[in-house]
Each structure stands twice: as C-alpha cells, then as structure tokens.
Amino acid sequence: MRTHFLRYADAVLRRGASSSQFFPRAFSSGSFPERKVTILGAAGGIGQPLSLLMKLNPLVSNLSLYDIAGTPGVAADVSHINTRAEVEGYAGDDQLGKALDGSDVVIIPAGVPRKPGMTRDDLFNINAGIVKSLATAIAKYCPNALVNMISNPVNSTVPIAAEVFKKAGTFDEKRLFGVTTLDVVRAKTFYAAKAKVPVEDVNVSVVGGHAGITILPLFSQATPPSNSLSHEDIKALTKRTQDGGTEVVEAKAGKGSATLSMAYAGAVFADACLKGLNGVSDIVECSFVQSNVTELPFFASKVRLGKNGVEEVLGLGPLSDFEKQGLENLKPELKASIEKGIKFAREN
Numbered sequence: 001m002r003t004h005f006l007r008y009a010d011a012v013l014r015r016g017a018s019s020s021q022f023f024p025r026a027f028s029s030g031s032f033p034e035r036k037v038t039i040l041g042a043a044g045g046i047g048q049p050l051s052l053l054m055k056l057n058p059l060v061s062n063l064s065l066y067d068i069a070g071t072p073g074v075a076a077d078v079s080h081i082n083t084r085a086e087v088e089g090y091a092g093d094d095q096l097g098k099a100l101d102g103s104d105v106v107i108i109p110a111g112v113p114r115k116p117g118m119t120r121d122d123l124f125n126i127n128a129g130i131v132k133s134l135a136t137a138i139a140k141y142c143p144n145a146l147v148n149m150i151s152n153p154v155n156s157t158v159p160i161a162a163e164v165f166k167k168a169g170t171f172d173e174k175r176l177f178g179v180t181t182l183d184v185v186r187a188k189t190f191y192a193a194k195a196k197v198p199v200e201d202v203n204v205s206v207v208g209g210h211a212g213i214t215i216l217p218l219f220s221q222a223t224p225p226s227n228s229l230s231h232e233d234i235k236a237l238t239k240r241t242q243d244g245g246t247e248v249v250e251a252k253a254g255k256g257s258a259t260l261s262m263a264y265a266g267a268v269f270a271d272a273c274l275k276g277l278n279g280v281s282d283i284v285e286c287s288f289v290q291s292n293v294t295e296l297p298f299f300a301s302k303v304r305l306g307k308n309g310v311e312e313v314l315g316l317g318p319l320s321d322f323e324k325q326g327l328e329n330l331k332p333e334l335k336a337s338i339e340k341g342i343k344f345a346r347e348n
C-alpha cells in the first residue's frame with residue numbers, strides 16, 4: 001500500500017517537484033484536519049531523519065520536536081522545508097509539557113541504542129527510566145494521544161508505559177503501540193530478494209515481539225506467494241529477520257543501531273496512525289499492543305487502525321508447523337520481558 005507522503009517523497013526524489021507543484025488538489029494540506037505530532041528524542045540518530053520524514057507528511061500540521069538538548073537546531077533546519085507542518089523545537093524538562101500539549105500522536109525514539117555484543121534487554125536499565133518519565137508526562141499533558149513506542153526493549157517499554165498510564169488513570173489500550181514496523185520492513189525486503197518478486201508488491205506479517213526469537217515473521221502467509229522457497233530458505237529468512245537489528249549494530253561497529261531504516265519504519269507507522277485518526281478505512285499494520293491473540297497480555301500482530309487508535313486486533317491466521325513451533329518458543333522470553341517491565345513500573 002502506497003502512502004500519500006511516500007508518493008510525495010518519491011515524486012520529490014524523482015522529479016525534484018516542489019510541494020505546490022506536486023500535491024494534487026485532493027492531497028493539498030487544506031483537505032486534511034490539523035494534527036500535531038510530537039517526537040521525543042528528536043535530536044537522536046532516529047529522531048533526526050524521522051523529523052525530516054514527518055515534515056514531508058502532508059497529514060501533519062504541527063511538528064513538535066523534543067529532546068534533552070539539540071532540538072532547536074534540528075527544528076530550525078527542518079522548518080525551512082516548504083511543506084505544511086509548522087515546526088517547533090523544545091529542549092529540556094521544563095519544555096516537555098509545552099512540547100506535548102495538544103499532541104495527536106507522540107513518537108518515542110528516546111533512549112540509548114545497542115553496541116555490538118549487547119542484547120536489547122541490556123538497554124533496560126537506562127531506557128526503562130527514560131520511558132517511565134516520558135510516559136508520566138504524556139499522561140499529564142496529552143492523555144489522549146496515540147503513543148508510538150520505539151525505545152528498546154520494546155517488549156518491556158510498552159508494558160512500562162501501560163503501567164504508568166494505568167496508575168495515572170489515563171490508560172487506553174487502543175492508544176499504545178510498540179513500533180515493530182522495522183521487522184515488517186526487513187521481512188518484506190529479504191523475502192522479495194530471495195523469492196525474486198518486486199519488493200513493492202510484497203506483504204509479510206511479523207508477530208510476537210521485537211527482540212531475537214520473539215520476532216516471528218509469517219512467511220507462509222507472504223504475498224505474492226512463492227513456490228520456489230525451500231524450508232531451508234524460510235528458516236534462513238526467518239533468522240535474518242530476527243537478527244536484522246544485530247546485523248546493523250555489528251556493521252555500525254559501536255556507532256549505534258538502525259537509525260535510517262527505523263526512521264522510515266517509524267514514519268510509515270505514524271502515517272498509518274494519522275490515516276486511522278482521519279477516518280481512512282482499512283489501515284492495517286503490525287504492532288505490539290495489548291492483546292488477546294495469545295495468553296500473553298501484549299503481543300504484536302496485525303492491527304486495524306481507526307479514529308480512536310486500535311479498532312481491531314487481528315488474529316494470526318493459519319500458521320505453518322515451523323511458525324507454530326516458533327510461536328511456542330518465543331512465549332517464555334516475551335512473557336519474562338513483559339513481566340520485567342510491569343515490575344519495574346510498579347516498583348519505581
């Protein structure tokens with residue numbers, strides 16, 4: 001599915017078109033409602049390219065960029081791009097409330113990234129506290145916003161945010177999302193290359209969580225289907241998708257983890273949330289949400305997005321024996337990560 005802003009970005013890249021030349025009348029900013037999007041961690045490796053991509057999105061009327069430092073520069077920079085969104089930069093704790101006030105969507109890529117040899121869970125000690133304080137501010141200043149959690153470990157940071165919101169009396173399970181879109185982006189890319197099908201036609205669901213074996217791509221349901229892939233091919237594609245983050249961490253050799261592909265994935269997911277809010281029908285993306293799909297309280301699967309956030313959490317569909325086994329294998333680790341997040345939020 002092509003999004004408006006991706007079509008726009010494509011056109012800008014291919015034709016060098018200005019926004020006024022490119023936007024067909026139906027897509028001109030006047031036809032979309034006002035939407036404020038706030039990025040917490042906007043001066044970071046993900047935050048900066050994500051700020052750029054959200055500035056290109058015609059569904060955004062106000063783009064609020066917050067970090068502990070450095071955001072005025074990022075904001076001044078992207079604000080010169082001649083697209084709809086008005087940009088504000090906010091730095092430091094005392095500006096957090098203003099940054100969040102009136103937000104429709106809050107995207108959180110705040111926190112430390114991995115270095116080689118680390119797991120995502122190794123980030124817990126630092127990122128859990130960051131996420132808890134940011135979630136506390138969201139509960140206070142924009143309790144109705146859709147929250148897109150990028151900060152790792154997602155399998156724990158989403159339950160932390162949920163606990164904070166419950167304590168504040170603002171929790172709405174329809175409005176809290178762990179962003180697992182990068183797993184889907186990777187699965188699509190790797191599948192297309194192996195199955196030799198055009199990547200833009202490929203659809204693959206990725207379910208479970210967002211770390212190692214908890215990432216479970218459902219290649220048996222991939223479209224277009226491929227008869228040419230052996231069981232060994234599927235196993236290798238699954239492993240590569242599960243290890244995609246580590247592949248980037250190792251290639252960056254100490255300089256962080258995926259930032260550009262994550263910014264793309266974050267922009268795709270935020271765009272889907274905005275379309276849902278605006279009443280566009282049949283917007284479906286995978287996300288780590290409160291769920292009854294399995295016995296685990298949070299689980300990533302396909303989710304239909306609507307005017308209030310999650311409209312429907314979709315089931316898993318028919319699984320291959322390999323995927324059924326993968327599902328059973330991931331449950332203990334995912335359960336432990338969820339419980340770790342809940343315990344942290346309750347005790348701190």
Ligand SMILES: NC(=O)C1=CN([C@@H]2O[C@H](COP(=O)(O)OP(=O)(O)OC[C@H]3O[C@@H](n4cnc5c(N)ncnc54)[C@H](O)[C@@H]3O)[C@@H](O)[C@H]2O)C=CC1
Nearest residue numbers: 041043044045046067068110111112113150151152182262
């Ligand atoms: N969900 C996913 O698929 C992915 C998640 N990630 C995660 O995203 C997070 C960010 O990664 P990068 O951007 O590469 O890291 P980075 O270190 O480049 O940027 C993080 C930013 O967060 C800011 N920050 C720290 N504490 C903050 C606070 N209390 N309030 C606001 N901002 C704060 C920092 O100042 C920094 O600018 C990491 O936890 C990483 O593991 C990364 C890739 C994919």
Ligand SMILES: O=C([O-])CC(=O)C(=O)O
Nearest residue numbers: 114182244245246257258
């Ligand atoms: O691997 C990491 O640490 C960052 C991440 O979540 C990803 O790239 O999927």
